[in-house]
Amino acid sequence: MAGRAGARQWTSDCCNLTSKALGFEESRDVLPDRTATPHYFPPLQFNPVSLATGEDYDYMLALKQEFRATIRELPYYIKPQRTSRDVQRYTDKYQLNGAGDSSSKWVPMWSRLPKELRIRDRKIRKDKTVLKPTILLQNNKSKANSSKNPKDVINTLKELEQQEAKASDEEDEKENEENKKLSKEKDDDNEDENEVDEEDYDEEEMEEGTDYISTYFDNGENYGDDEDDNIDDGPVY
Amino acid sequence: MSEKELIACSLLLREYFGEIVEAVSMYLARKGSTPLRVLVDETKLNIDKVRKALCVLTQHNMVTFDRHKRGFVMYTIDVKEVLLLARYTRYIYCAKTLYGDAAELIAEEMLLHGQVGMESVCQKVENRLNEALDEGKHVSSNSVTEKFANLAQTHFIQRSAMVKEDEDDAACSATMPVLVSSADNQFTISAEESDDSRKRKREEGTSTQSKKHKTGNEYELSECNNLWKVNYDRFHQHFRDLAIISAVANKIDKRAGEVMRTMLRISEVKSDPIAEVSAPMSSNEIFQALPKELGIKSSDVDQYLNLLTEDSAEFVGKLGESGGGTYTVNIKKAITEQAKATIESVVQERFSSKAARIFRLLLRKKYLEQKQIEECAMIPAKEAKDLTYTLFAEAFLSLQEIPRTPDHAPSRTIYLFTVNITQVCRMLLDRCYKALSNIVSKRHHVVKEFKRLLEKQQRVEAIVASLKTSGSDEAQIREVEEMITPPERTQLQKVEHMTTKLEQSKIQLDETIFILRLNLSYCVR
Numbered sequence: 088m089a090g091r092a093g094a095r096q097w098t099s100d101c102c103n104l105t106s107k108a109l110g111f112e113e114s115r116d117v118l119p120d121r122t123a124t125p126h127y128f129p130p131l132q133f134n135p136v137s138l139a140t141g142e143d144y145d146y147m148l149a150l151k152q153e154f155r156a157t158i159r160e161l162p163y164y165i166k167p168q169r170t171s172r173d174v175q176r177y178t179d180k181y182q183l184n185g186a187g188d189s190s191s192k193w194v195p196m197w198s199r200l201p202k203e204l205r206i207r208d209r210k211i212r213k214d215k216t217v218l219k220p221t222i223l224l225q226n227n228k229s230k231a232n233s234s235k236n237p238k239d240v241i242n243t244l245k246e247l248e249q250q251e252a253k254a255s256d257e258e259d260e261k262e263n264e265e266n267k268k269l270s271k272e273k274d275d276d277n278e279d280e281n282e283v284d285e286e287d288y289d290e291e292e293m294e295e296g297t298d299y300i301s302t303y304f305d306n307g308e309n310y311g312d313d314e315d316d317n318i319d320d321g322p323v324y
Numbered sequence: 325m326s327e328k329e330l331i332a333c334s335l336l337l338r339e340y341f342g343e344i345v346e347a348v349s350m351y352l353a354r355k356g357s358t359p360l361r362v363l364v365d366e367t368k369l370n371i372d373k374v375r376k377a378l379c380v381l382t383q384h385n386m387v388t389f390d391r392h393k394r395g396f397v398m399y400t401i402d403v404k405e406v407l408l409l410a411r412y413t414r415y416i417y418c419a420k421t422l423y424g425d426a427a428e429l430i431a432e433e434m435l436l437h438g439q440v441g442m443e444s445v446c447q448k449v450e451n452r453l454n455e456a457l458d459e460g461k462h463v464s465s466n467s468v469t470e471k472f473a474n475l476a477q478t479h480f481i482q483r484s485a486m487v488k489e490d491e492d493d494a495a496c497s498a499t500m501p502v503l504v505s506s507a508d509n510q511f512t513i514s515a516e517e518s519d520d521s522r523k524r525k526r527e528e529g530t531s532t533q534s535k536k537h538k539t540g541n542e543y544e545l546s547e548c549n550n551l552w553k554v555n556y557d558r559f560h561q562h563f564r565d566l567a568i569i570s571a572v573a574n575k576i577d578k579r580a581g582e583v584m585r586t587m588l589r590i591s592e593v594k595s596d597p598i599a600e601v602s603a604p605m606s607s608n609e610i611f612q613a614l615p616k617e618l619g620i621k622s623s624d625v626d627q628y629l630n631l632l633t634e635d636s637a638e639f640v641g642k643l644g645e646s647g648g649g650t651y652t653v654n655i656k657k658a659i660t661e662q663a664k665a666t667i668e669s670v671v672q673e674r675f676s677s678k679a680a681r682i683f684r685l686l687l688r689k690k691y692l693e694q695k696q697i698e699e700c701a702m703i704p705a706k707e708a709k710d711l712t713y714t715l716f717a718e719a720f721l722s723l724q725e726i727p728r729t730p731d732h733a734p735s736r737t738i739y740l741f742t743v744n745i746t747q748v749c750r751m752l753l754d755r756c757y758k759a760l761s762n763i764v765s766k767r768h769h770v771v772k773e774f775k776r777l778l779e780k781q782q783r784v785e786a787i788v789a790s791l792k793t794s795g796s797d798e799a800q801i802r803e804v805e806e807m808i809t810p811p812e813r814t815q816l817q818k819v820e821h822m823t824t825k826l827e828q829s830k831i832q833l834d835e836t837i838f839i840l841r842l843n844l845s846y847c848v849r
Contacts, residue, residue, distance in 0.1 A: 136673055138828050143417065148827050150432075151413040158340050158436055163380045165342045165373065195379045198487060199551075201389055201397045201500035203360050204375045 162193035329403060330354070332757040335764040336409045341380055344369060348377040352387065352401040359396045384438035385484070385553055389500060397500050408556060410760060410834050415559050419480065422562075426453060426463070426471040430481075431554060439484045439551040442513065446472055473513055480562075482510050482555040514550070561597050564842060568658045571665075572639060576631055579620055583628045584639070586613045587653050600656035600846065606647030637661045656846045660745065663843035666836060667748055671720060678703055679711045683720065683743065691724060691740040712741060719751050746847045753840045759833055767826045774819050781816055784808055 138144075158164060197205055330353055338346040347367050352358055355366075360378070364371045378399060381387035386405045392398045412435050420428035429449040434440055446468045453463040475481045485503035565588045573581030590613055591602030611625045620628075629651055632640035639658045643650040664687060672680035682701050686692060692700065698708040715721045724740040725732070771778065787804050808816070 133673060133676070138825070138832055144828060144831060147413045147417050147831050148824060150416055151827055151831065154413060154416070154432065154436070155339065161436060163341055163345075163383070163437075165344045165376055165380065167343045195383060196551075199501055199503070200379060200382060203397060203499070204378055206372050206375050 326754050326757070328754050328757040328761065329407065332410075332761040332764070333403055333406045335761050335768070337406060339764060339768070340409055341377075344373050345377045345380055348374055349381060349386070349401050349406065352399060353403050353406075357390070357392075357398040357400045359392065359398055361396075363399070391500060395499070405556075407757075410830060411838070413831065414563070414834065415554060415556075418559060418562060419475070422478075422480075423471050423474055426468050427475055429453065430468075430472055430475060434481065434552065434554050439553045441550055442469075442472060442552060445552070476511050476513055476552070479511050479555055479558045481552050482558075484551045484553045486549045557597070560838070560842070561592075563838060564655070564659065565592075567662055567839065568639065568653075568655070571637075571658070571662055572632070575635065575637065576628070579618065579624070580628050580631065582614065582618055582620070583610065583625060584632070584653075586610055586615075587640070587651070589613065591653055600654070601641070602653040602655060604643050604650045604652050607649045607651065608647050610651070659839075659843050659846050662839050663749060664745065666839050667720075667745070667752060670752065671715070675711065675714060675718075678707065679715055682708065682711055683715065686721065686741060686743045691742050693738060693740055697741065716741070720748055722747065746844065749840050749844050749847070753837065753844070756833055756837045756840065760830065760837070763826050763830050763833070767823055770819060770822055770826075774815070777812060777816060778819070780812075781808060 195204075330350070333353060334346050334350045337349055347369065348363060351363060351367050358366075360371075360374065363378075364374050367374060369377075378387060381401065382389065385402075387399050387401050389397050389399050415435065416428055416431045419431035426449055429452055430445055433445050433448055446465060450463055450465050450468050453468070457463065472481075483505070485505040488502045488504040565585075568588065569581045569585050572584040587602070587605065587610055590605050590609060594605070595603035607626055607629055610629070611620075611622050614620055614625065626649065629640065629642075629649065633642045633651070637658070638654060639661070641652050641654050643652055668680055668684060668687075671683045678701075681703070682697055685697065685701050689696075689700070694709065694712065697712055698705045701708060703711070712721065716723065720743070721741050722744045724742055726738040726740065727733070728736045728738065784804060784807055788801055791801050791804065
C-alpha cells in the first residue's frame with residue numbers, strides 16, 4: 088500500500104514538473120478528472136436546429152406511416168422462422184395459424200426468375216398424380232366419340248411418362264453435380280478450419296495448464312485490506 | 325459503400341421486409357455476388373426462406389441475377405437501390421403534386437410491389453379511389469389509365485426488363501431467364517396493354533372470350549413482359565430541378581424562380597438528363613415558354629437573366645448575343661453551390677458562426693496559412709487557432725504541406741489549410757447514414773418498449789370502431805375507452821410525439837442525403 092501511494096505522489100510531482108517546464112500555469116487544467124464517470128451522452132455545445140414544419144412534411148409523414156403499415160401486411164414481409172420455445176404455451180398453436188397466412192398468398196412470376204428459386208410444393212406433385220386418371224377418363228370419352236385405338240392412347244401415355252422421367256432425372260443429376268462441386272469445395276474449407284481449430288484448442292489447454300501455477304502466488308501482503316484494492320484502477324463502468 | 329451505409333441498409337430492410345430478407349441481403353452486400361447454395365449454407369436459413377427472400381428482392385429490383393461461366397446463377401444486390409427505401413414517400417408525394425391523387429396511388433402501388441402490370445395497378449387504384457369517395461361519385465377507369473400514360477410519357481415510370489426468348493443459348497435459358505430492356509419502348513404503352521385495360525370492363529360481363537386465344541403460356545408471357553416500375557432517376561432529376569428553383573427563389577425572388585423553372589423545363593426536352601450544362605436557349609425562347617398568367621414582361625426576363633448571370637453562384641451562363649442573348653443553365657455549378665451551402669450550415673450549427681466564417685473564407689480563397697486565416701477572418705489568434713484545429717480534427721478542413729527543404733522538417737514547412745468539397749461531402753454523407761440508422765433503430769426500440777401499450781391502444785380503437793358501427797350508446801363507448809388509464813394515455817402521447825419526431829427527421833435527413841449524393845455524382849465522373 089505504502090509503495091503504491093508513494094508512486095502516485097511521485098507521478099503527480101513529475102507531472103507538475105514537466106508541465107511547469109512546458110509553460111503551463113496549472114497542472115489541474117491539463118489533467119482531466121479521472122474519478123468522474125464520463126457521460127454516455129455528453130452535453131451538446133450547440134443544440135440542434137428544430138425541424139422544418141409544413142403541410143407537405145405532415146403529409147409525407149402520414150404517407151410514410153401508412154406505407155410502412157401496408158408493406159408489413161403484404162406477403163413481401165417475411166416473418167422469421169419460429170424457434171421452438173422451451174416453454175410450451177397454450178397460445179402457441181393459435182399464433183402459428185396466423186403467422187403463415189400472408190406469406191403464402193403471393194405467387195411470384197416464375198418465368199422472370201431463375202429456375203432454382205422455384206419453391207417446390209409437395210402438394211402440387213400429389214395433384215399431378217391424381218390428375219392422371221382424369222386424363223384417361225377424358226381419353227376414354229374421346230375414344231367413345233372418335234373410336235380411336237386404345238393401344239395408341241396407352242402408347243402415347245407411356246412415351247409421355249418416359250419423357251417426363253428423363254427430364255426429371257436430368258434435372259436431378261444436374262443438381263447433384265452442383266451439390267457435389269459445392270460440397271467438395273466446402274469440405275476443403277472445413278478441413279482447413281478443423282486444423283486451425285485444433286491448434287487453437289492446444290494453445291488454450293496449455294494456457295490453462297500453466298495458468299494456475301504462474302499466477303497463484305500470495306505473499307500475504309494483501310491479506311485483510313481488500314477494500315483498498317481498487318483505488319488506483321479508476322472507476323469501473 | 326461504407327460500413328455505415330450497410331448498417332443503414334440492413335435496418336431499412338428489416339423495417340420493410342423482415343429479418344430474413346435482411347440477413348440474406350446483408351450477406352450479399354458484404355460478399356458480393358453469391359450463388360444460392362452458398363447463401364443457404366452461410367446464412368444457415370431454411371432454403372425455401374432464402375429463395376423467398378431472393379424472390380422478394382428481385383421483385384423490388386434490388387437483386388439482379390447473372391449466369392456464372394461455370395453454369396450456376398449468381399445473385400448481386402444493389403445497395404444504392406436499397407437505400408432509396410428511405411425516399412419512397414417523397415416519390416409518392418411528388419407524383420401527387422404533379423399529377424394528382426390517381427398518380428399518387430399508382431406510384432404507391434408500384435413502390436409497394438416493385439414491379440406491376442398496368443392492368444392490375446389501374447384496377448387497384450380505381451378501386452381504392454372509389455372506396456375513398458362518397459357514394460354516387462365514381463372515378464372512371466379511363467382517367468386512371470390516362471394518369472398512368474402521363475407518368476409513362478414524362479418518364480416517371482418505365483417498363484422493366486423483358487424476358488427474352490433465346491433459342492441459341494438453350495442451356496442458359498434452362499437455368500434462368502434472360503432479361504433485356506430495350507431503349508425504344510421503355511416509356512411507351514403498347515397497344516395491347518391499353519386495349520386490355522379498356523376492354524376489361526366489357527369483358528367482365530361476357531366471360532373471357534378474347535383472352536382465350538392467347539391462353540396458357542403465351543398469356544403468362546405477355547403478362548410478365550408488361551411490367552412497370554418507378555424510374556428513380558427521373559424523380560431525382562425532378563428533385564434536382566426543384567432544389568435549383570427554390571435556391572434561385574430564395575436568393576433573388578419568386579419570379580426569378582419561375583424564369584429558372586421555365587429554363588429547366590426547356591432544357592428537359594433538349595438536353596441529356598445527366599449533362600453538366602444544359603443546351604443553350606435564347607431569351608426569346610424563354611419568354612415564349614413562360615406561363616402568361618405570371619405577367620412577366622420580355623424586358624423583365626432579360627433583367628432576370630442578367631441578374632442570374634451576374635450572380636456569384638453562376639447558375640446561368642451567357643453564351644452569346646444571338647436571339648436576344650443565348651443562355652445555359654450550369655447544373656453542376658448549381659448543385660455544387662447547394663452542397664456547399666448545406667455544408668456551411670452544418671459547420672455553423674455545429675461549431676458556431678465564427679467557425680462558419682473561417683470555413684467560408686477557405687472556400688473562397690482556397691489555400692490559406694494559419695496566420696492568414698486569423699487576419700482575413702478577423703478573429704483573435706487564439707480563438708481562430710482553436711476553431712481551425714477543431715474543424716481540422718473533425719475532417720471539415722484538410723491540410724496541404726509545402727516543404728521548403730526536401731527533408732520535410734516542420735520548421736521549414738508551410739502548412740496550408742483548404743477545403744476539399746468532395747471529401748467533406750463523403751464524410752457528411754457517412755454521418756447522415758449513421759444518423760439514419762440511429763433514427764431507425766431508436767424508433768424500433770421505442771416501439772418495442774411500448775409494444776404492449778400500443779397493442780392495447782389498437783385493440784381498444786378496434787372495439788370502439790366496431791361499437792360505433794353497430795350503433796351502441798355513448799356510455800358503452802366511453803367505458804371501453806376508459807380501459808386505457810390516464811397515465812397510460814400520457815405515455816402513449818409521449819411515444820407518439822417521439823416517433824413522429826423521429827420520422828420527420830428521417831424525411832428531412834433524406835433531403836440532405838439527396839443533395840450530398842447528387843453533388844458527389846456530379847463531382848466524380
